[in-house]
Amino acid sequence: MINPLKLGAALLIFCASPALHAQEEEESLLDLLGDEDPKTEYATASFKTTRIVNSHSLENTHHGVLDVKISHRFGFINSGVYEIFGLDQASIRLGLDYGVTDWLMVGLGRSSFEKTYDGFVKARILRQSSGERKMPITLSWLSTMTINTLRWAYPERVNFSTSRYAYAHQLIVGRKFSEGFTLQLMPSVVHRNLVATADDAHDIFAMGAGGRLKLTKRIALNAEYYYAHPNQLDAGRRNSLSIGFDIETGGHVFQLHFSNSTHMVEKGFITETTGNWLDGDIHFGFNISRVFTVHRPKPKPVNY
Amino acid sequence: MNIKAAISLLICLGLHAWGMAQDKYFTRKGEVDFFSSAPLEDIRAENNGAMCVLDLNSxxxxxxxxxxxxxxKKALMQEHFNENYMESGKHPKATFKGVVEDIEKLDLKKQETQTFEAKGVLSIKGVEREVSTSVTMKPGKAGMEVQTTFIVKPEDHDIKIPAVVRDNIAREIEVNVNMNLQPLER
Structure with missing residues (x-):
């Protein structure tokens, strides 16, 4: 025979247990759903736009977005009051960039400098992320081609159209270290089909570095530098150094900067920079970027 | 063991199971969208991953x-939303914690829309605000449809709108919630 008192006490405890459960749940009802599925978070907004100053940043134009870029470099600021510190002259590049997918962008441009057309393809191979899938860096590949369309200097000679072509290839390895700081390295090679003299190299190897420091939510300080060993560069050519500010206002990004490079595509600013910062051979310039969403990709299904 | 004890044991077991039964409803795929209507543009965004638990007892x-x-719709807008306005890196989540009043009046057998008042604390960007809103619930075979609409003011949650985009973003943003809650089995 079981002791009814003991049984009663046991039952009381047993029946009261839902109430005890209820007490535990005071903490958070959402805890009942268990841990959330791990998600991969990609680093975004490492730079305000796809260019640092002249150079490509590790950012890509988003899928379906057309980015219209208007870039100006005024004359050297040491040209004095007569040239109103360079503002009388301008080198211009008009460009269109398009995001074919989130990882692939293409672009076309026309520069007034040497009447150059350029085209490029930029593919993001690795994307910085945290969470379920961890990747410390973003890695992109950039290939550009330029065609100089100046009239032939010696039309009476046999001229080949291939002589007008130059190529640049670049790896962009970068990381957004914190909300405000991003750094990237750009090992690059430039190939020119035709060079001016027999002493000039067809292939020039250079290492670039670029970074961004966010000053406020909408203003950032950018800088980039390319180093090519001096004996590779043509006589009188220098390494490119540019410093500027990004100002973002919704759909526009205004980039205001100082650079010793006149040209705004890789082949030009890596190998044909002539200005010397210490002598005041500095261009003031700006890039204006305006984005248009021309195609809206279907939102990816969220996995639960 | 006598019969009385056995019966009371069974009743107790039954009560215990009942106490644990489907008194809680949940979803992991709640739809929350918001709509901002300003002179220069209309902005809409949607989220299909809201988590919700509703306790019908309390x-x-x-x-x-x-x-x-x-x-x-616009990728850049999404980037700016996270980067400049919501700072989602610092404040990844928005939450609501509250009570649906008079929930005992909810009749699960009646497959029609029933209206309640919900009160609680809405936390967006780490800033907590007391809110109350009317909620409709419609029990059905496929779960319980829950719907509510309320207004959020960006300034209430420390979301600063610079003057240049003042006419692009509404001062009052309409938030719509649509959820299909399922019984929570354990």
Missing amino acids: GKVEVSLLIASFSF
Whole structure:
């Protein structure tokens, strides 16, 4: 025979247990759903736009977005009051960039400098992320081609159209270290089909570095530098150094900067920079970027 | 063991199971969208990953969603939303913790829309505000449809709108919630 008192006490405890459960749940009802599925978070907004100053940043134009870029470099600021510190002259590049997918962008441009057309393809191979899938860096590949369309200097000679072509290839390895700081390295090679003299190299190897420091939510300080060993560069050519500010206002990004490079595509600013910062051979310039969403990709299904 | 004890044991077991039964409803795929109507543009964004648990015994309800999961028509707008306005890196979630009042009046057998008042604390960008809103619930075979609409003011949650885009973003933003809650089995 079981002791009814003991049984009663046991039952009381047993029946009261839902109430005890209820007490535990005071903490958070959402805890009942268990841990959330791990998600991969990609680093975004490492730079305000796809260019640092002249150079490509590790950012890509988003899928379906057309980015219209208007870039100006005024004359050297040491040209004095007569040239109103360079503002009388301008080198211009008009460009269109398009995001074919989130990882692939293409672009076309026309520069007034040497009447150059350029085209490029930029593919993001690795994307910085945290969470379920961890990747410390973003890695992109950039290939550009330029065609100089100046009239032939010696039309009476046999001229080949291939002589007008130059190529640049670049790896962009970068990381957004914190909300405000991003750094990237750009090992690059430039190939020119035709060079001016027999002493000039067809292939020039250079290492670039670029970074961004966010000053406020909408203003950032950018800088980039390319180093090519001096004996590779043509006589009188220098390494490119540019410093500027990004100002973002919704759909526009205004980039205001100082650079010793006149040209705004890789082949030009890596190998044909002539200005010397210490002598005041500095261009003031700006890039204006305006984005248009021309195609809206279907939102990816969220996995639960 | 006598029969009386056995019966009371069975009743107790039954009560215990009943106490644990489907008194809680949940979802992990709640739809939350918001709409901002301003002179220069209309902005809409949606999120299909809101988590919600509703306790029908106490009326307690909790909702949580990831800010970064809102999807916009324009990719750049989405980037700016996270980067400049919501700072979703610092404040990844928005939550609501509150009570549906008079929840005992909810009749699960009646498959029609029933209206209640919900009160609680809405936390967006780490800033907590008391809110109350009317909620409709419609029990059905496929779960319980829950719907509510309320207004959020960006300034109430420390979301600063610079003067240049003042006419692009509404001062009052309409938030719509649509959820299909399922019984929570354990």
